[in-house]
Each structure stands twice: as C-alpha cells, then as structure tokens.
Amino acid sequence: MIVIADMGGGQILNGFAKGSVPPRYEGGIGGRGVRELDAFVRAGGTLVTLNNASMFAIQQFHLPVRNVTTDLESADYFMSGSIVEMEVDPSHPVMSGMPERAKVVVERSPVFTTEEGFEGAVLAKYSGEGSPLLSGYLLGEEHLQGYAAALDVAHGDGRVVLLGMRPQWRGQPFGNFRILFNAAMYSRGMATVAPTNPDFWEAPEEDEEEDGRDGNDGRNGN
Secondary structure, eight states, X not given: OEEEOSOOHHHHHHOBOBTTBOGGGBBOOHHHHHHHHHHHHHTTOEEEEETTHHHHHHHHHTOSEEETTTTOOTTTOEEEEEEEEEEEOTTSGGGTTOOSEEEXXXXXXXXXXXXXXXXXXXXXXXXXXXXXXXXXXEEOGGGTTTOEEEEEEEEXXXXXXXXXXXXTSTTSSGGGHHHHHHHHXXXXXXXXXXXXXXXXXXXXXXXXXXXXXXSSOSOSOO
C-alpha cells in the first residue's frame, strides 16, 4: 500500500526546484515514478490519495472519474478549511467504524462523479439537498450536492482509493483517522470480499453546460 499526501499533480511530478531545498529533497517522482506506481497498482497494489493528490491519480492513470468542480470560478464555488457533513457507507472496509453521517475536514477538495468504464464503489457522498457546512466557509453548495466525496476505483488487479477530504488533518475531527488507517489496511484480498452497495449512490443528472462537456471533457488538468 502506498499513500500520497495532499499535493497537486505538478508537485508530485516535479517536486521542489533545484536549489530551493537540500539536494536530497529536490524533484518529484517524474514520468518513471508514475509508470512504477501504475505498474504497482495494476499488479494488485493499493494506492491511497489524500484530497487533491486524487487528481494526480485520476489524470496519470486515466481513471474514469471526474472532478465536477474543476472549471468553476471561485466567485461561484469555494470551499476551504471547512468541516462538512458527508454521508458515508460504513459497510465498505475503508469506512468501517464511521457514522453514516460523518464530520470531515475539506480544503479545496475535489468532488467526484464517475464516467463510463468505472468499476468500484462510492464510499462517501454529499447530501442531495441543503448545505453540508458545519464550520468554516462554503460558497456554492449546489455544485456538490449529490456528488461523491470518496471512491474505491478498480485499476488492473489493484485499487486506487480517492479520498476527497483531509482525514489526517490535525485530528479535527479526531475520528477521521480511522479512514486513513482503514485505507492503509485495504488490500486486494479484502477488496474481493468487500460487500457491494449499489444503492448507496447514483450519479446526479447533468446537462452539457453544467458538466463542462460543451467543447471539452472537464479534465483539463487544473
């Protein structure tokens, strides 16, 4: 199992510029690192991505997942440093022990929908109505209503766990650590016996203007 912390795709690929940090910390994983990670997962490994590191996995592994907030302007949608309520599927091993309505820290977090070819499970979602905000700041809650917040994605013989949240954030709320620990224990063997819950989530209907497909597919790397 490999965990990638909350970093953007450019940071993961390129890392710190030469001369900006001690030499041993310079650079990122580069193209070779991406290929090694891809091979690791396809061979049966598990990759866990925290918050915006999820976009790295989606883009580099070409996962059939899309962040529905990618192209939104900050004047229309903004969510940072907040605690929100998510609906969780505790029957899935990664969410074992979590309440069905969980309080989770988010910070400019991706909001997911699945696309053709997706195989896996939705682990957490936003309510289809109302505001999930409990503490902090959120503008444009309508842009996340009904969408997924965490996914278990099949990739070759392995799994990619996309966590659109910060379960490791300073223990606030403290109970979120179990998500990270559960994900660390989530193996290929566990995935094969994990219960399925297809009724937990259904992708919200979108029109072409809303989902960014009027001229592009919404996956522009931002």
